[in-house]
Amino acid sequence: MSNDIPLNQLQPNMNSFNVTAIVLDQGSYRRTQSGSIITMKVADATGSINASLMNPEFTETFRPGDILKFRGAYTSIFQSGLTLSLGKNGECKKIGEFMMIFSETPDISQMPLPAGVTDRRADRHSPSGNRYQRQ
DSSP: OTTOOOGGGOOTTOOSEEEEEEEEEEEEEEEETTEEEEEEEEEETTEEEEEEEEETTOOOOOOTTEEEEEEEEEEEEETTEEEEEEOTTOEEEEEEESOOOOOOOSBGGGSOOOTTOOOHHHHHHOTTOOTTOOO
8 A cells, every 4th residue: 555645635637546445335336338337435544525437347336344555546536525436457356355444524526626626528529618617
């Protein structure tokens, strides 16, 4: 865990970092045309955040209490909140259960975004600009 980034130090548009967190809410698993997406709420000692794992071959689901190691993670903005994301080049492995100090607050996904931060996906898809931009 020595080179892990604490959740409360995550900023928008960070790339290729490692995080260790415990699953608070297993969220949902859904299949898409390009693979599968798992969304869940995770936490460490510094707070909690929404996590989204996208991978064409990813079929493992996680349960509350599972301790996960994210490698090659990145941050993105989804529904006006910071999200911990893992794409097909990242890795997420269960490394333990239940034995981790964590805090549900602050919920980093609900915190105000820094000025000027936008959801880049919305800029590409919305002809009128960014529908997720916070003012």
